[in-house]
Amino acid sequence: MRMKSVILVLFSMLMPLAVQGEEQAAKKPRVLKREVIAHMNKYMSLANQADAETIAEDIYQAPLLMKSFDSTEHDVTLSKEEFQGQFTAHFRNLRENLGWDHFEVKGYDITLSGSEIAFVKMHFVWVKADGSLIGSKDRVACYVLIKKGHGWRTTAVMGSDL
Numbered sequence: 001m002r003m004k005s006v007i008l009v010l011f012s013m014l015m016p017l018a019v020q021g022e023e024q025a026a027k028k029p030r031v032l033k034r035e036v037i038a039h040m041n042k043y044m045s046l047a048n049q050a051d052a053e054t055i056a057e058d059i060y061q062a063p064l065l066m067k068s069f070d071s072t073e074h075d076v077t078l079s080k081e082e083f084q085g086q087f088t089a090h091f092r093n094l095r096e097n098l099g100w101d102h103f104e105v106k107g108y109d110i111t112l113s114g115s116e117i118a119f120v121k122m123h124f125v126w127v128k129a130d131g132s133l134i135g136s137k138d139r140v141a142c143y144v145l146i147k148k149g150h151g152w153r154t155t156a157v158m159g160s161d162l
Contacts, residue, residue, distance in 0.1 A: 033110050036118045036145060039152040040108055044124075048102045050091040056084035061146075061153035069139070069159030094126070094134075101129040118145040118152070 043059045062083055067074040077083045094100035106123040113119065120143040126134035144156035 028115065029112055032112055032115060032118070032147075035147075036110050036112075036120060036152060037108060039145065039154075040105075040120060040122065040143075043154070044103055044105050047091075050095070052084050052087035052091060055087060056080045058151075059154055060157075061148065061155055064154070065144075065156040065158075067158040069135070069141075074158070098126070098134050099128045099130075100126055100134060102127050116147040118147075119143070120145060 039059070043055065046055050046059065057080065060080075060083055062077055062079050064077040064083055065074060066077055066086075077086060091100075104125050104127055106125070108123075109121040111119045122141050122143065124139055124141070125137055126139065128134060140160040142156075142158045142160060143154050145152045146155050147153075
């Protein structure tokens, strides 16, 4: 009888911990997706300011695999400084040659692979100061993010025609 009582006491003590652990595990993907969205929103905020320096420091991490929208070629950027130079030139080209004013994000499709890798498909448009669009109204870019000790970092970006 005493053994049954001990088992019942132990069961009643451990069962809530097991349920709590399951609840925490179920919440983790939602928390991770919120972190990824925060990372991407910060990126877009910085991009709309054409802040290539902070983007190179806080958003991307070299080496970085890149594919532009207008090419099927891809390249690897090996350093933060190289990336910053490329992005500075990209923003300058957008403004001076295309009349770019800002990006508008239409949404993100996020797929997690465990707790340290995220694949992000971002739907967005490039907008001129007069509100007209540059290029496709259905622009898509795909990103690979890795969660590092200092937060999420983008390690690959690929422009797509859908």
